[in-house]
Amino acid sequence: MKSRATVLGHPAHQVLVMFPLGMLAFSTGCDALGLATGRRRWYRISEAALSAGIASATLAAPFGLVDWLAIPDGTRAKRVGKVHGLGNVVVLGLFLGSWVWRKVVSRKSSLATALSFAGMGLAGATAWLGGELVNRLGVGVYTPTSLDATSSLTESPAASAASAAAWHVAHINP
Numbered sequence: 193m194k195s196r197a198t199v200l201g202h203p204a205h206q207v208l209v210m211f212p213l214g215m216l217a218f219s220t221g222c223d224a225l226g227l228a229t230g231r232r233r234w235y236r237i238s239e240a241a242l243s244a245g246i247a248s249a250t251l252a253a254p255f256g257l258v259d260w261l262a263i264p265d266g267t268r269a270k271r272v273g274k275v276h277g278l279g280n281v282v283v284l285g286l287f288l289g290s291w292v293w294r295k296v297v298s299r300k301s302s303l304a305t306a307l308s309f310a311g312m313g314l315a316g317a318t319a320w321l322g323g324e325l326v327n328r329l330g331v332g333v334y335t336p337t338s339l340d341a342t343s344s345l346t347e348s349p350a351a352s353a354a355s356a357a358a359w360h361v362a363h364i365n366p
Contacts, residue, residue, distance in 0.1 A: 193269070195332040197258040201344025203332035205259055208252035213319060215245030216287055220312040223305045235299035242291050242308070249284050256280075259332055269329040276321035283318055286311035 195203035219241035226234035260273040290307035297304070325331040334341070 193263065193331050194334055195259050196262045197255040201334075203255075203259065205252055205255035206326065206332055208248065208255060209322070212245045212249035212252055213315065215241045215248060216283075216315060217312060219245055219287075220308045223308050226300065227305065232300060235294075238308070239291070239294050239299055242287060242294075246284065246287055246291060249280075249287075253277075253280065253284075263331060269325060269331050272321055272324055272329065273331065276318050276325060279314060279318035279321065283311050283315045286314065 195205070197204040199207055219238045222234045222238035222241060226232070226238065256277060260270070260277055263270045263273055286307050290304045290311065293301050293304040293307065326333060334344070
């Protein structure tokens with residue numbers, strides 16, 4: 193199923209999701225270094241990365257929702273996508289809670305760090321579900337794939353439609 197929201201021919205959600213995952217993982221790593229070393233600077237760095245991760249997650253999420261809404265009802269992909277999306281809402285809530293707690297109480301708060309670790313643990317599970325959607329269920333994948341496919345930058349929409357139709361004829365109705 194081709195993505196409904198694309199940037200230069202590639203699924204926007206898949207392109208954008210690397211930023212929150214990277215920033216939130218980096219934030220959690222900085223929290224771990226803060227715990228290990230007792231140095232407050234790691235908590236300051238963590239807070240900055242946390243801010244960037246939360247902001248970029250709110251940018252990536254709507255594109256995932258657009259793709260999920262296009263998945264046919266009653267399919268495994270729709271169910272997995274629902275768990276993936278709702279799980280990521282909880283992930284965002286955990287990291288947002290960690291961010292708020294740092295602002296209200298302390299950057300070095302045990303609760304803020306615990307929320308960060310919980311968010312990262314759940315993010316690992318929801319990222320796996322995202323991989324399942326793309327790699328196993330083909331959500332956001334350009335259907336007529338091949339090792340010699342043309343570039344998404346050079347292929348016109350008309351050529352893309354013709355290529356997709358030819359792929360379906362060759363592979364679905366041999």
